[in-house]
Amino acid sequence: MTAAAGERLVDGYALVVFDLDGVIYLIDRPIPGAVEAVGRLHAEGRAVAYATNNASRRSSEVADLLTGMGVPARPEEVLTSASAAAEVLRDRLPAGAPVLVVGAEALRAEVRAAGLTPVARADDAPVAVVQGYGPQVGWVDLAEASVAVRAGATWIATNTDRTLPSGRGPLPGNGALVAALRTALGRDPDVVVGKPEPALFATAARRAGEGRTLLVGDRLDTDIEGARRAGLDSLLVLTGVSDAAELLAAPPTRRPTYVSMDLAGLFDPAAVVRLLGAADADGWTVAVRDGTLELAGAGRPLGALAALCAAAWSAGPARVRPSSVEAEEALAGLGLAG
Known part of the structure; x- marks a missing residue:
């Protein structure tokens, strides 16, 4: 399950706004799958934009940097804090x-x-x-x-x-x-102006006109909080700074709408889960016992993460432990083992 059963996440939005470092690239190298994901959006005629707090480069310079990495970008698609x-x-x-x-x-x-x-x-x-x-x-x-x-x-x-x-x-x-x-x-x-203040994303969202905007970021404290302040849906990808453990402890102002391991979550309904609203527990259950979140069931690791977030955000941050081999494997895949 995602935004709607069987539907691609990207189909619900008129504009996708990407953070850069940790989402599209790490310092000077594109993140695996990023070039293909952006290329697919362009091939489908979808509007994209890039938002960065970096004020030391002009939009044209950032576009040239992205294009040199194999991510075709135009200056008008790049919004810097400058x-x-x-x-x-x-x-x-x-x-x-x-x-x-x-x-x-x-x-x-x-x-x-x-x-x-x-x-x-x-x-x-x-x-x-x-x-x-x-x-x-x-x-x-x-x-x-x-x-x-x-x-x-x-x-x-x-x-x-x-x-x-x-x-x-x-x-x-x-x-x-x-x-x-x-x-x-x-x-x-x-x-x-810059994240997590809403001005940068609000400026980007105006480019979508009446359509909905999705923010894709890797940091809860800047990208996701900034999207929340701007009233936008957000997708956290686990390719950069914030990890599953930080997500479990996130305060309400830093909770994303969706989470995926990488940008494949934009296109593959099986590669993304919803966290806010009707969370996608996907066959997992979590019991709170003695200050511990006990994971049981079977399914996708991301579904386990959604179930754990729902419990942690309701009961408060706690230790996590598995109650089955499947749960142990899911936690290991999320970096939550031990």
């Missing part, structure tokens, strides 16, 4: 208004493309400050932003990701730089 922030500024400010940009050249280019004037100093009397990640951002940039905000400029952050991935492990992200300015100013930004 372009979304520029749209927010364009809607709030008169044409040509000065905006102090703290971040990479891509953010300055998006501000310029929105018909506004990027500046670098508080002495230029900016009416807004937009802050995004840039590897060259330093104390001087933060100082200028601090002076401008104290003078009354609106403060917009592209995102508040604490870290960003690298080959050497997590490195400080834009959230770390926003935290420095927050400490200096003693307040939060006026607007945060």
Whole structure:
């Protein structure tokens, strides 16, 4: 069972919005099956979009990166936090208004493309400050932003990701730089555009018109929470950051509509289960005994995960144990053994 018995999940939506890292690729390599999944959507004439908190690349650069990986993408299909922030500024400010940009050249280019004037100093009397990640951002940039905000400029952050991935492990992200300015100013930004704030997904969803939008992500704390805030259905794929154990402990604000192991869940009704509403327990039952979730029955591992989520979200997070060989195998397949 999925959204409707025997129907493909993708058929219920006019637009599919993908997160990138952890869903389409991992750092610089496409995730197995991603190229084929996106190619299939294009072949069927379905609308797709990509939403990323990364503000250091323009939409055209992200599209080129995806295309180089074998995932054909057009700039208009890519929504970055930089372009979304520029749209927010364009809607709030008169044409040509000065905006102090703290971040990479891509953010300055998006501000310029929105018909506004990027500046670098508080002495230029900016009416807004937009802050995004840039590897060259330093104390001087933060100082200028601090002076401008104290003078009354609106403060917009592209995102508040604490870290960003690298080959050497997590490195400080834009959230770390926003935290420095927050400490200096003693307040939060006026607007945060990136996930889990709803603005990025809401902007993407507008492209679907009257149709329904499905968000596909790998992180509960950004992708899924952002979709919930924007009022969108979501599919969690277990190819990136969040795993089954994190899903069992998810608070209501971070619970996806569906879960699948990978993007095959978009097309194969047997590769996805519904978690919210009428959950797809698929032959499994869960008993709560002495603070433990005891799994019994037989069926797909994803069905076991749906049954466990329903019990955990009702009774509270608990240890998990099997009551049969089939249950033990299902838990092992979900990474929940032991």
